[in-house]
Amino acid sequence: MTTTTSRQSGIEVFEERSAAIIKQLEQSGQLKTLQMIEGPMDANVRVRGYGEVVCFCSNNYLGLANHPEVNAAGIEGIKKYGAGTASVRFIGGTFTPHETIEKTLAKFYGVEAAYTFTSCWNANEAIFPTLCEPGDLVISDELNHASIIDSIRLMTTIKKGVHKAVFKHSDLGVLRSVLEASRANPEVTGAIWVVTDGVFSMEGDIADLPGLRKLCDEFGALLVVDDSHGTGVMGKTGRGTHEHFGMKRSQIDFITGTLGKALGGAAGGYVAGPRNGIELLIQRGRPTLFSNALPVSVACSANKAIELLMQEPKAGRVVRLRENVAYARAEIKKAGFDVLESPTAICPIIVHDTARAIAMSKKLLELGVYVIGFGYPVVPEGHARLRVQISAAHAREHVDKLVSALKTLKKV
Numbered sequence: 156m157t158t159t160t161s162r163q164s165g166i167e168v169f170e171e172r173s174a175a176i177i178k179q180l181e182q183s184g185q186l187k188t189l190q191m192i193e194g195p196m197d198a199n200v201r202v203r204g205y206g207e208v209v210c211f212c213s214n215n216y217l218g219l220a221n222h223p224e225v226n227a228a229g230i231e232g233i234k235k236y237g238a239g240t241a242s243v244r245f246i247g248g249t250f251t252p253h254e255t256i257e258k259t260l261a262k263f264y265g266v267e268a269a270y271t272f273t274s275c276w277n278a279n280e281a282i283f284p285t286l287c288e289p290g291d292l293v294i295s296d297e298l299n300h301a302s303i304i305d306s307i308r309l310m311t312t313i314k315k316g317v318h319k320a321v322f323k324h325s326d327l328g329v330l331r332s333v334l335e336a337s338r339a340n341p342e343v344t345g346a347i348w349v350v351t352d353g354v355f356s357m358e359g360d361i362a363d364l365p366g367l368r369k370l371c372d373e374f375g376a377l378l379v380v381d382d383s384h385g386t387g388v389m390g391k392t393g394r395g396t397h398e399h400f401g402m403k404r405s406q407i408d409f410i411t412g413t414l415g416k417a418l419g420g421a422a423g424g425y426v427a428g429p430r431n432g433i434e435l436l437i438q439r440g441r442p443t444l445f446s447n448a449l450p451v452s453v454a455c456s457a458n459k460a461i462e463l464l465m466q467e468p469k470a471g472r473v474v475r476l477r478e479n480v481a482y483a484r485a486e487i488k489k490a491g492f493d494v495l496e497s498p499t500a501i502c503p504i505i506v507h508d509t510a511r512a513i514a515m516s517k518k519l520l521e522l523g524v525y526v527i528g529f530g531y532p533v534v535p536e537g538h539a540r541l542r543v544q545i546s547a548a549h550a551r552e553h554v555d556k557l558v559s560a561l562k563t564l565k566k567v
């Protein structure tokens with residue numbers, strides 16, 4: 156006798172399982188809803204169902220996302236080169252605007268070379284699996300961006316014998332002990348890499364780059380900085396977190412960053428550093444070998460954004476951003492809120508409770524102020540916050556609108 160087991164089909168198993176996960180997200184208040192933006196990203200944006208609201212949740216730090224010259228450069232790019240590259244870089248996807256923006260990036264940072272990817276996520280995913288070899292060790296700050304974490308995981312999966320370690324956020328003492336242990340580890344025979352975000356996206360705090368450099372020098376390690384939130388924001392001329400500390404660029408071995416934040420905000424990322432490192436990424440970086448080039452229109456618009464930043468007299472936009480940040484922090488504090496101290500454009504207002512953060516951000520949107528609340532599990536339990544991001548595009552009245560809405564919330 157044969158027995159037939161009734162087995163659900165694959166799609167049935169999947170439907171049941173995914174519905175349960177989504178329901179669980181909904182019940183625990185973690186289900187995200189996508190707001191629909193109906194016009195350009197600027198100090199004010201048009202949000203479907205809410206009309207014109209002041210935007211405090213974009214990465215448009217320098218207000219270049221909708222700058223007329225940046226827009227025009229992208230349009231010119233399409234006119235001259237068309238909409239698509241239809242190829243990866245090493246086959247037929249390298250157009251002159253790629254060469255131009257990569258030269259501009261190298262000049263901006265004062266490095267030998269730079270290479271673009273379709274995102275900083277991809278740039279980070281390329282760097283460690285490509286550049287590290289067996290016997291190397293990569294040591295990462297525990298609060299580094301998800302793309303760095305995944306890059307390191309991928310690296311240890313595809314290259315056997317590469318080691319990884321994590322150090323407590325910004326804790327140089329713990330990093331020192333990891334470095335000391337690596338000295339005694341006979342399996343660590345190659346290069347040691349220390350990687351950190353320049354500006355940490357949830358806290359808005361910055362890495363102690365001088366301290367990290369000193370430790371790296373002591374132990375002969377390379378220093379890699381992902382300055383996605385620091386580029387265009389930190390330092391006198393917006394070169395990034397190293398400039399904030401008055402460090403020479405050569406004190407950072409590799410910089411990764413995004414074109415999707417201060418530098419025009421479209422999309423794309425890059426690695427900047429020594430020529431051989433860039434050459435290896437071109438030769439062997441899987442996210443560039445097997446995935447299309449940065450769209451040419453974006454190469455053109457982002458290049459214009461970087462040029463505007465470099466050419467601006469007295470770094471006007473960077474200065475305006477810094478003044479806006481100082482004003483916003485002072486006013487938010489005066490209104491009786493607990494805002495984390497830092498020199499960056501990220502001002503987290505700590506409200507502790509996740510449900511409260513989400514309710515506040517909903518209420519703020521109704522009051523015409525667009526701010527996102529982050530709670531557990533994005534940040535530790537009890538540390539829920541409203542993450543306010545300041546832009547050079549804001550005027551005083553935009554910040555005043557935020558503060559007055561916050562005061563209204565205090566009353567209810």
Ligand SMILES: *Cc1c(COP(=O)(O)O)cnc(C)c1O
Pocket residue numbers: 273274275276277279300302352356381382383384412413414415422423424
């Ligand atoms: C935003 C961000 C990224 C991702 O950049 P994309 O270009 O949008 O992929 C990577 N690293 C850090 C530190 C970031 O803040």
